[in-house]
Amino acid sequence: MSFDTKKKEVLGNLYRPGTLYTTEPVTTLDHDFWSLGHGKVIPHGIYDTQKNRGYVTLGNSKDTSEFACEALKHWWNYYGKALYPDANSILAKCDGGGSNNANHYIFKQDLQKLVNEIGIEIRIAHYPPYTSKYNPIEHRLFPHLTRACQGVIFTSLALVKTLMEKTRTNTGLSVVVNVVDQVYETGRKVTDNFKKTLKIVFDEYLPKWNYRAVPQLTH
Structure with a gap:
């Protein structure tokens, strides 16, 4: 997965690029300042390269590692383990920055918590800087989501969900969308205990970018 x-x-009633066919003119504000809107939408995408299917989680808080791991957990619990009942590991390809920053231990801490909950190993493969264009989701899901939403004024989270769910391609791509209405805290620090008892297994080759989070037995 990617x-x-x-x-x-x-x-809000803010301009968005794209062409839209309507029966009457659409009037919007010509700037998209955050202060002019009434909220935001953060689309976190998961692309299943085997099934050619996209899973989008729409958040309205912050793009944090906790949010990213929550999206992964939802995908596995509701779709992944049913599609791959015999799987003993998940290969996840992602960029090296943002909510899944390769340099931040908070992502590794949240990732370890995730695998402890779902009980399956997750292998992370980060793309080094300036190579994120090779991440499959960047050209096999995101452009089609953009096309499905082009020109439409995002007046509500429900509208964004409806638009993205209509995403289709001739090669069979389909998209499932989930909304998470939860506030995520920013500026969280990794616990000292986690660094001392780090269970992340780093690869011998390029360990900064490649590592495994293995479920731990809890009592």
């Missing part, structure tokens, strides 16, 4: 967070959008 995952990443798409560009954040402002909700």
